[in-house]
Amino acid sequence: xxxxxxxxxxxxxxxxxxxxxxxxxxxxxxxxxxxxxxxxxxxxxxxxxxxxxxxxxxxxxxxxxxxxxxxxxxxxxxxxxxxxxxxxxxxxxxxxxxxxxxxxxxxxxxxxxxxxxxxxxxxxxxxxxxxxxxxxxxxxxxxxxxxxxxxxxxxxxxxxxxxxxxxxxxxxxxxxxxxxxxxxxx
Numbered sequence: 001x002x003x004x005x006x007x008x009x010x011x012x013x014x015x016x017x018x019x020x021x022x023x024x025x026x027x028x029x030x031x032x033x034x035x036x037x038x039x040x041x042x043x044x045x046x047x048x049x050x051x052x053x054x055x056x057x058x059x060x061x062x063x064x065x066x067x068x069x070x071x072x073x074x075x076x077x078x079x080x081x082x083x084x085x086x087x088x089x090x091x092x093x094x095x096x097x098x099x100x101x102x103x104x105x106x107x108x109x110x111x112x113x114x115x116x117x118x119x120x121x122x123x124x125x126x127x128x129x130x131x132x133x134x135x136x137x138x139x140x141x142x143x144x145x146x147x148x149x150x151x152x153x154x155x156x157x158x159x160x161x162x163x164x165x166x167x168x169x170x171x172x173x174x175x176x177x178x179x180x181x182x183x184x185x186x
Contacts, residue, residue: 012098015083019099020106022079033107035076040100042074053093064088113143117161121154121170136162 023032043049052058052066064085071081087093108115116136118124124132129146136144140162151159155171 008095008098009102011092012095012102015087015092015095016099016102016106019079019083020103023077024110026079028077028079029107029110031077032080032103035071035074035080036100036103036107038074039071039076039080039096040104042070043097043100053096060089060091063093067093108145111143113145114140114162115145115147118146118148119151119154119159119170120148121150121152121156121158123150124148132160136160 019032020029023029043053049070052063055063058066067084067088068081071084076084084093084096087096087099104115116133118132124146129148133144133146144162153172155175157168157170157172157174159170159173160167
């Protein structure tokens with residue numbers, strides 16, 4: 001891990017631990033989970049929000065007011081709104097994506113859950129996603145939350161990553177294996 005990435009991760013870890021602890025004391029982990037999922041989706045959908053948290057040209061006060069307004073409009077939990085304001089004041093909003101990841105991991109661990117990153121050639125239906133989650137839960141021994149993405153270059157099949165394990169049943173990887181085998185023969 002590069003030094004700036006590890007510094008960002010350390011900052012995010014400290015803020016995440018504080019937010020998680022406060023939410024846990026107030027029995028508000030489910031509200032926190034909803035809030036961070038919403039914030040994560042907003043970051044993924046809004047390049048303007050990404051610019052807001054990363055721009056050194058926007059003053060601390062403007063960042064704080066803007067992120068607080070966005071968070072309140074989204075119905076984000078009060079403790080998280082306060083932390084976002086503090087992060088803006090300290091010029092730490094750039095770690096928001098890592099903060100969201102850390103909080104999601106802490107909540108999942110608390111719930112006895114593991115996240116599976118699933119990449120498919122076309123979007124999974126709700127039924128397919130549920131069936132895959134049940135199958136993975138049986139193998140892993142914990143509840144599985146599916147984080148699905150679509151990559152049409154897979155042609156077909158899927159790639160599943162759970163922790164350090166990866167299962168690749170994509171047509172793309174099978175074609176690559178076949179190509180390598182043919183190179184060895186010829």
